[in-house]
Amino acid sequence: MSKEQHPVGGSKTAAAPGPGRPRAFDEAEALEKALCVFWHKGYETASVDDLTKAMGLSRSSFYGAFGNKQDLFHQALSHYSRRALKTLRAVADAGGDDPVGAMMEALANPQGGRDGCMLINCLTELAPHDDEVAALGRQHLESIDEIIAKALEPSDPGRALDKARAYASLAIGTLALRKAGVPGERISQTLKQARSVISP
Amino acid sequence: MSKEQHPVGGSKTAAAPGPGRPRAFDEAEALEKALCVFWHKGYETASVDDLTKAMGLSRSSFYGAFGNKQDLFHQALSHYSRRALKTLRAVADAGGDDPVGAMMEALANPQGGRDGCMLINCLTELAPHDDEVAALGRQHLESIDEIIAKALEPSDPGRALDKARAYASLAIGTLALRKAGVPGERISQTLKQARSVISP
DNA sequence: GTGTTTTCGGACTAAATAGTCCAAAATTAA
DNA sequence: TTAATTTTGGACTATTTAGTCCGAAAACAC
Structure with missing residues (x-):
């Protein structure tokens, strides 16, 4: 009488073998x-x-x-968030002399191409009616701010977080351009201009 | 043999009376x-x-x-765009000594409250699969840039448009925070900090 | 092997969906 | 009044939707 155990979300790594037929899919x-x-x-x-x-x-x-x-979706979105933040940290580490610029570029031109950033998409579509998505979104955005702030701290420890928030919102704002079909090249250009105009 | 005439979209003002029963709704x-x-x-x-x-x-x-x-939706979205741009121009005119700040505030805290900006919402949801929405979105975003640029031209004619694009993306980016449930007050604060940090 | 547990394929259900259709009522022009 | 034209209410259809259920097959422990 063991019903509805769907252990994908429960176990960190592959579950113990146990008796019974194993899953035929990964x-x-x-x-x-x-x-x-x-x-x-x-x-x-x-x-x-x-x-x-x-x-x-x-x-x-x-x-x-x-x-x-819905459960599947929350799992997928959570997975996306973790991976995106990991990628962002990697971009910062590999960003050479301008990690902030590299991060903004990564935020504004995500892997999804025309589909943009999945988290922002889902935040826009669902957050007002799904508290779990809203909470995940807040957490994700805050993490982005912190990652950027960490890169800014050496040069401007006082206002690193405020600056980071500005840069993050700027990059995320350009995602609307991408959605509207503006080519990625022009978005990168706009982003660079914006940055040069911002810190003169 | 006159079929499917739905004249709402066709006539600018109230249609000519004509014969037949008139519409019972506005x-x-x-x-x-x-x-x-x-x-x-x-x-x-x-x-x-x-x-x-x-x-x-x-x-x-x-x-x-x-x-x-779908037709109704396109009409509604088009109407929204026209009205939002008109409102933005009015905000600029009434913005006193800081029209740009007033416009950013208006963009970041739109009338919809928690629902954010309808155009950005729909751009996010539909633009990749609906060319008409994408085109309207491009046009709308470009108009926003121009309206802000016009306010910046007196003080910095050379880079007014680039600056305008930066401010617009910044304000639009904060809409994600609103969707995530961050209170409007804190968003305004963030926006001000960002602006002060941007033009020191 | 035997027994137990689990997965799997796919038919099935109940509800919601966008859109159609038609007869009746309402209005105008003559 | 009469004829023409249009709106209106609501029943109807065909499709799609998320989710359930069950018999059969597969894999493990012993």
Whole structure:
């Protein structure tokens, strides 16, 4: 009488083998595929059919492993946030003489191409009606500020956080341009101009 | 044999009386109600039932007057854009000694409260899959830049547009904070800090 | 092997969705 | 009044939606 255990979210690493038939799919891979669908289509527009097809799962496996569409989405978004912040830190470390510029470029031109930043997309679509998404969004944005501030501290310890917030909002604001179809090249240019105009 | 004429979008002012029963509702008012629903719920989540209920129309009147859900949406969004730009110009004119600050404040704290700026919302939700929305978005964002640039020209004619773009992106970027539930007061504060840090 | 546990495929359900259709009522022009 | 034209209410349809259920197959422990 053991019902509805969908251990993907529960166990940090691969669960103990245990008895019974093992999963025929890689949960992390499936989550990644779902992430792509949500990223590209948004939450509402992504149907369970879209998701299962992209993930290569039957509905049974889907619901058995991830609970339901909303649970899966929260897992995917949380995963996205962690990975995006990790990437941002890596960009800062590899940014050479201008880590802040490199980070702004990374924020303004995310991997998703025309799809922009998944977290900002989902914040816009869902946050006013989904407290969990709103909370994750606040946390994510705050983390971005802190990562940028850390890079600014050596040169301007007093106002590092305020500056970081300004740079972050500036970069995130340009995501609207990307959504509107302005080519990435022109966005980078705009960003550089903005920065040169900002710290003269 | 005259079919499917839904003249709301066609005629600038009230249509000529003509023969037949006149509309029992005010088209502009109905559009305004629809606008509120789209603003609050987004395009996909707003059902035709939601819309007709808010507009006080039967389905016949709805489809007869506005074509279909997508047409209505485009009309509403276009109306929103015109009105928002008009408001922004008014804010600039009434901005006293700091029109740019007043405009940024208006952009960052739009009328929709927690719902943010409808145009940015819809750009985020739809632009990658709806060219008309993308085009309207580009146009709107460009107009914002120009309005701000006009206010900057007297003091810095050379780089007015570049500065304007930076300020606009900065203000628009803070909309993400609003979506995430950060209170408007703190956003205004952040915006002021950012500005002071930007032009020292 | 045997028994137990779990996954899997896919048919199924109930609800919501956008959009259509038609008869009845309302209005105007003559 | 009469004829023409339009709006209106609401029933209706076809499709899509998220989620459930069950028998069969697969893999483990022993």
